[in-house]
Amino acid sequence: MQRLLDNLRTIPGVTGACIHHSANGVRFNNLPEQFKPQQLNEIGGQLIKICSAGRLSFPDLGEFVIAYAEALLLCHPLSAHDCLIVVCEPTINLSLLTLSLNLALADLPPDALTTSSPAAITPPSAMPTAPVENLRESGPLAKPLQGMASQLAKILGPMAFIVFDEAVAAWQVSQTPTPAGLSKLLDTLCREIGDAEKAKQYRELVRKHLGPASG
């Protein structure tokens, strides 16, 4: 992975890159020293939120680009937890960068994110869970979860999708995610709303959207 970052830096206009893990922070990095680790962790955390926001409108979102006067940031999610952050000069040829990046990533061995990284120690879980994004994007739960999330947005506004993802993550740890178990998720979300009237309204919206079996 470090070699990928070093290769990226040879592209004209690329300042450097790093891999950020949602829980462990920066794992690989070849950015100049002016980018402090704590600063990169903070930026990485914000980029994950932007990615989640983007997936509300683009469920198959690949990468995205933020242009500042001083630099251009390209964020490319590598997995549910890892994203590649490339810092470039504002004038970079983006087509060349994305093409080079996609070619390099295609050649990456499947275990590239789990090797040679001192911070990449993830304790084995007795019940491995699918990332929330996966549940929401495909499979039998995708449609009801998308519906519940969009209805929650009507109640909670912009914060809804953060609340929703956290609730789904907790729900799938507590039980095997099945359509029959959605009523428990609905209960959790109603508690998170924290307002009896709004919670009732949300239940109604979900019931209308998914049908009476939703709880």
Place this chain on the structure above:
Amino acid sequence: MSASKRFAQTISHMTGVARFVLVRNDGQVIIHNLADPDELATTITLAGTNVQEIQKASGFSPFKYLLFPHPLGEHLLVFALGKYFLGVRVQSDCDNNALIDEITAYLQTLINQGRPG
């Protein structure tokens, strides 16, 4: 014609603009030309707010734009305008750079005029 209608007319007539929504940074939709703006408004508010947080963390100057490209369908561009965010769904065959320049120039004229931010 009101300022918001003029704004809507100008943005929606730019070449490559498929749809747009202008939201306040608290998520309140100000003006749009979508059938249902809620989802896009949420995306734009959350994304725009976090882009500004990166700005603070990194010391960069205010962001110029955020681009969610789509390999097949419409792209999404987000711009800041004072306490508002403008989200534009861009036709897939559009020249992004030309549109970004056009929108940026228009927003800058509004900022210079002191409205609507």
